[in-house]
Amino acid sequence: MSPDVQTSAGTTVIALEGELDDVRVRGVWEDVVGRARAAGTGSVVVDATKLSEVGGTGLLLLAEIRRTVVWAGGTIEMRGLTADQASLVERAVGHKPPEPREEDSHFVSDVGETALKALDELADTVRFIGAAATDLVHAIRHPRSLRWRDLLRVMGQSGIDSIPVTCMLSGIVGFIIAYQMMPALDRYGAADQTPTIMGFAIIRELGPLITAIILAGRSGSAFAAEIGTMKVTEEVNALTTMGLNPERFLVTPRVLAVAITTPLLSIFASFAGVLGGWLPMIARDMSLELYLQSVRNSIDQVDFLQGVFKAFVFAIVIGGIGCRSGLKTQVGPGAVGASTTRAVVAGIVAIIVLDGVLVGLFHALGI
Amino acid sequence: MLTTAASTETVIEAKDLSVGYGGRAVLTGINFTVASGEVFVIGGGSGCGKSTLMKAMITLLPPVAGTLRIAGHDLVTGGDEAVNHVRRSIGVMYQGGALFGGLTVLENVRLAMEEQGLFTWTEMNSLALSLLAMVDLDEHCNKMPSALSGGMQKRAAVARAMAMNPQIVFLDEPSAGLDPISSAGFDQMVVRLARSTGRTFVVVTHELPSIFTIADRMVVLGGAQKTQLAIGSPKELLESGPPDVRRFLARQPEDETSQGAAS
Numbered sequence: 044m045s046p047d048v049q050t051s052a053g054t055t056v057i058a059l060e061g062e063l064d065d066v067r068v069r070g071v072w073e074d075v076v077g078r079a080r081a082a083g084t085g086s087v088v089v090d091a092t093k094l095s096e097v098g099g100t101g102l103l104l105l106a107e108i109r110r111t112v113v114w115a116g117g118t119i120e121m122r123g124l125t126a127d128q129a130s131l132v133e134r135a136v137g138h139k140p141p142e143p144r145e146e147d148s149h150f151v152s153d154v155g156e157t158a159l160k161a162l163d164e165l166a167d168t169v170r171f172i173g174a175a176a177t178d179l180v181h182a183i184r185h186p187r188s189l190r191w192r193d194l195l196r197v198m199g200q201s202g203i204d205s206i207p208v209t210c211m212l213s214g215i216v217g218f219i220i221a222y223q224m225m226p227a228l229d230r231y232g233a234a235d236q237t238p239t240i241m242g243f244a245i246i247r248e249l250g251p252l253i254t255a256i257i258l259a260g261r262s263g264s265a266f267a268a269e270i271g272t273m274k275v276t277e278e279v280n281a282l283t284t285m286g287l288n289p290e291r292f293l294v295t296p297r298v299l300a301v302a303i304t305t306p307l308l309s310i311f312a313s314f315a316g317v318l319g320g321w322l323p324m325i326a327r328d329m330s331l332e333l334y335l336q337s338v339r340n341s342i343d344q345v346d347f348l349q350g351v352f353k354a355f356v357f358a359i360v361i362g363g364i365g366c367r368s369g370l371k372t373q374v375g376p377g378a379v380g381a382s383t384t385r386a387v388v389a390g391i392v393a394i395i396v397l398d399g400v401l402v403g404l405f406h407a408l409g410i
Numbered sequence: 411m412l413t414t415a416a417s418t419e420t421v422i423e424a425k426d427l428s429v430g431y432g433g434r435a436v437l438t439g440i441n442f443t444v445a446s447g448e449v450f451v452i453g454g455g456s457g458c459g460k461s462t463l464m465k466a467m468i469t470l471l472p473p474v475a476g477t478l479r480i481a482g483h484d485l486v487t488g489g490d491e492a493v494n495h496v497r498r499s500i501g502v503m504y505q506g507g508a509l510f511g512g513l514t515v516l517e518n519v520r521l522a523m524e525e526q527g528l529f530t531w532t533e534m535n536s537l538a539l540s541l542l543a544m545v546d547l548d549e550h551c552n553k554m555p556s557a558l559s560g561g562m563q564k565r566a567a568v569a570r571a572m573a574m575n576p577q578i579v580f581l582d583e584p585s586a587g588l589d590p591i592s593s594a595g596f597d598q599m600v601v602r603l604a605r606s607t608g609r610t611f612v613v614v615t616h617e618l619p620s621i622f623t624i625a626d627r628m629v630v631l632g633g634a635q636k637t638q639l640a641i642g643s644p645k646e647l648l649e650s651g652p653p654d655v656r657r658f659l660a661r662q663p664e665d666e667t668s669q670g671a672a673s
């Protein structure tokens with residue numbers, strides 16, 4: 044049944060009858076609230092004396108009528124409600140929420156702000172990695188200050204546990220490169236140069252790079268998650284108030300561990316990559332001895348050390364980024380996940396950019 | 411309530427203190443002193459700034475203005491030197507315990523001693539075990555924190571907070587998450603430790619049974635402007651404190667028509 048609405052002398056009387064259940068409320072909501080809104084700053088009387096039953100949704104309708112009238116500056120009288128119902132409806136008026144603030148955004152300024160934030164972040168990361176490297180030197184000079192148990196644990200996790208996956212991926216990449224390269228080299232009758240190219244590509248570039256990418260995925264993320272959780276559970280605060288430096292306590296053993304294991308892991312990865320590159324050569328009847336001899340002849344100690352040096356630098360950067368992401372963890376349920384993602388993405392981007400920089404640097408130095 | 415008389419030496423002094431985040435004050439007008447050996451409670455409803463005040467007192471948050479002198483060092487004007495001095499004078503039990511998950515209970519208590527390097531290995535073990543015995547956890551010393559109940563973790567955290575023989579021990583919401591029996595046991599332990607060691611305890615809590623059991627004096631924070639509402643013993647405040655404070659201590663909900671009192 045539709046509500047009876049009458050307006051006279053600036054007063055709108057809304058009379059409701061029968062049962063105000065969910066179905067009825069849905070049917071009359073727009074009409075009744077619209078009439079209340081139309082009353083503007085006038086006075087509204089809601090007559091509920093003939094209502095047989097008011098369900099939860101019915102009370103919400105009465106609250107909406109009251110809110111609409113009061114916020115418009117009008118006056119309202121509710122008749123026929125019990126004291127409890129009247130009190131509940133009265134409370135529902137609450138406070139008018141503030142108008143949503145219009146975002147003062149502009150494409151150009153947004154891009155500028157994002158770029159400035161990214162630069163700040165970059166500068167902060169570089170500072171953090173610099174401080175971590177300084178702490179590393181301090182730890183090497185004062186081995187007693189180091190937490191050896193943490194160091195050995197992380198070395199096991201980031202080094203020994205990573206050997207199978209790193210060697211497998213590097214071997215497959217070596218195989219793919221050699222396999223794809225051979226037809227192209229065949230066109231120039233230079234297929235026998237495959238070991239030379241493999242030596243350069245794997246030992247100078249791909250071995251360290253693949254190792255670093257796996258390091259970012261396994262250890263960088265683990266550092267961020269571990270330290271991030273410690274931040275959330277106030278363990279980092281506990282270290283601070285105990286007078287212990289969280290950076291030195293948490294970061295140094297982790298960065299030192301990966302700085303030791305990653306170059307070694309990179310040597311394993313390079314060897315596996317080179318071996319992977321031999322597999323397509325079996326079809327050309329090239330023996331393993333001859334293949335390895337050709338690889339050996341194509342590179343010298345400097346090439347080998349360049350790869351090891353790159354792996355060392357990548358390790359410090361990934362370890363530093365992982366730990367920093369953990370220490371920057373905010374509060375909230377998704378905070379640790381966000382830190383972990385940031386550590387992996389920033390780590391991978393950083394090592395690829397850094398690899399480009401190192402290639403240019405080595406070229407400029409004539410190495 | 412703790413009956414031992416506290417000494418007259420002041421170990422904490424807050425004067426016209428404002429604390430907040432990023433240089434913006436969220437709690438202002440704080441004035442109190444804490445005497446050595448006292449059990450002092452910082453109380454008030456949820457969101458009244460208790461934890462913010464404690465963070466400033468334990469050097470995790472720089473005070474915005476005024477004076478905050480802890481163990482003789484002003485954290486407002488003293489810079490890093492004062493911060494380092496204060497950290498050597500305090501021990502903190504965090505709300506969830508914040509024990510290091512990779513270390514056993516004994517190692518957690520021993521950690522700060524190891525880093526300081528003043529004691530031999532045997533001495534450190536002995537000291538750590540004694541501290542754990544004081545909180546009835548010596549039998550569990552070789553367990554990992556994850557193997558302990560919430561209440562036990564908090565007691566282990568108290569032992570760790572006392573490891574460096576601090577002048578002042580801060581406890582953040584010690585009753586949070588504990589059942590009433592464990593909570594009462596924890597309160598008794600705090601009273602026992604305060605009596606036997608003579609250390610100052612500063613406890614942040616809104617648990618009324620705890621407040622009436624342990625507090626020599628308390629400061630109540632709250633109000634729409636977030637400030638200090640009253641200071642005194644809980645009994646005095648319940649009897650003759652400002653209306654908002656009396657209502658808080660008597661566990662009476664806010665008057666429906668008033669806003670923002672003691673919360």
